[in-house]
Amino acid sequence: MTARIIDGKAAAAALRADVASEVAKFRVATGRVPGLAVVLVGEDPASAVYVRNKGKATREAGMLSFEHKLPAEISEGKLVDLIEELNTDPAVDGILVQLPLPGHIDPDQVLLAIDPDKDVDGFHPINVGRLATGLNGFVPCTPLGCLKLLRAELGDLSGKEAVVIGRSNIVGKPMAQLLLGDSCTVTIAHSRTRDLPEVVRRADIVVAAVGRPEMVKGDWLKPGAAVIDVGINRIAGEGGNSHLTGDVDFTSASAVAGAITPVPGGVGPMTIACLIRNTLVSAARRDSFALDP
Ligand code: NDP
Numbered sequence: 663m664t665a666r667i668i669d670g671k672a673a674a675a676a677l678r679a680d681v682a683s684e685v686a687k688f689r690v691a692t693g694r695v696p697g698l699a700v701v702l703v704g705e706d707p708a709s710a711v712y713v714r715n716k717g718k719a720t721r722e723a724g725m726l727s728f729e730h731k732l733p734a735e736i737s738e739g740k741l742v743d744l745i746e747e748l749n750t751d752p753a754v755d756g757i758l759v760q761l762p763l764p765g766h767i768d769p770d771q772v773l774l775a776i777d778p779d780k781d782v783d784g785f786h787p788i789n790v791g792r793l794a795t796g797l798n799g800f801v802p803c804t805p806l807g808c809l810k811l812l813r814a815e816l817g818d819l820s821g822k823e824a825v826v827i828g829r830s831n832i833v834g835k836p837m838a839q840l841l842l843g844d845s846c847t848v849t850i851a852h853s854r855t856r857d858l859p860e861v862v863r864r865a866d867i868v869v870a871a872v873g874r875p876e877m878v879k880g881d882w883l884k885p886g887a888a889v890i891d892v893g894i895n896r897i898a899g900e901g902g903n904s905h906l907t908g909d910v911d912f913t914s915a916s917a918v919a920g921a922i923t924p925v926p927g928g929v930g931p932m933t934i935a936c937l938i939r940n941t942l943v944s945a946a947r948r949d950s951f952a953l954d955p
Pocket of ligand 1: 871933
């Protein structure tokens with residue numbers, strides 16, 4: 663079997679186009695432009711690229727992007743002061759603090775400072791609780807993007823066996839909640855899981871969010887399984903070159919799976935598309951504007 667390639671780039675482009683058209687309607691109806699504030703602390707090059715891409719996608723969707731670049735040595739108090747200003751700024755619908763933060767700043771204190779109703783990353787404990795209890799909140803963008811790809815590929819997910827590898831607050835746990843919300847039978851695997859290949863072998867849906875290059879092999883998979891590879895691992899090559907690879911061994915997995923996301927071009931583009939969608943949802947909620955479903 664050769665797996666169908668799940669084209670995350672195309673799915674993300676379609677979602678971004680949808681958001682742009684809804685933003686245009688929102689602007690006409692409310693006279694207001696949705697805005698996303700992104701806060702970057704320090705000079706981490708990968709974070710700077712993510713922030714630049716988020717700003718670009720926000721503007722391309724017809725929304726305002728407010729970028730706050732702060733020095734690495736800024737105090738936690740000063741950062742929280744900025745977030746409190748953004749919380750009360752009527753032009754700001756979404757607030758995102760790019761992680762990781764420098765070691766002297768406690769990320770939990772920073773996340774707690776964000777107004778949960780502007781927390782478009784979905785990391786505030788209030789939104790974590792809303793997701794767990796099935797209330798309307800904000801869902802973290804990467805797992806939301808994975809869910810959208812799975813629904814588009816498989817339709818109704820009800821009753822499917824899903825194995826999520828990884829239990830981080832950013833990807834693994836919210837992914838498991840989302841799959842449970844769609845009535846999958848969900849297993850969460852992690853570094854202490856015994857006989858991981860055997861656990862993975864029972865899954866109709868595998869989501870790998872581990873951070874270990876090409877760990878999941880084709881012979882771990884049930885034939886026909888849908889495989890979502892969240893991993894982004896940069897592998898150094900010769901002469902200073904490098905390339906990206908996922909947590910799944912694409913060559914062996916694509917010979918067994920029914921469908922699989924590539925890296926790059928799978929989950930990554932959906933993450934940003936879901937971020938701008940969450941920002942639009944926030945603006946719509948604040949102005950009681952009804953979005954198309
Ligand atoms: P974390 O490091 O926070 O979590 C990794 C998880 O993998 C942990 O739960 C860990 O288990 C588990 N794990 C580690 N080693 C093994 C192993 N040998 N067997 C089974 N489980 C293992 O990473 P994130 O969740 O933040 O990210 C995961 C990957 O996804 C990374 O490659 C990251 O770059 C990528 N990513 C991609 C995004 C995108 O937009 N495409 C967005 C966010 C992340 P334990 O808890 O026991 O330590």
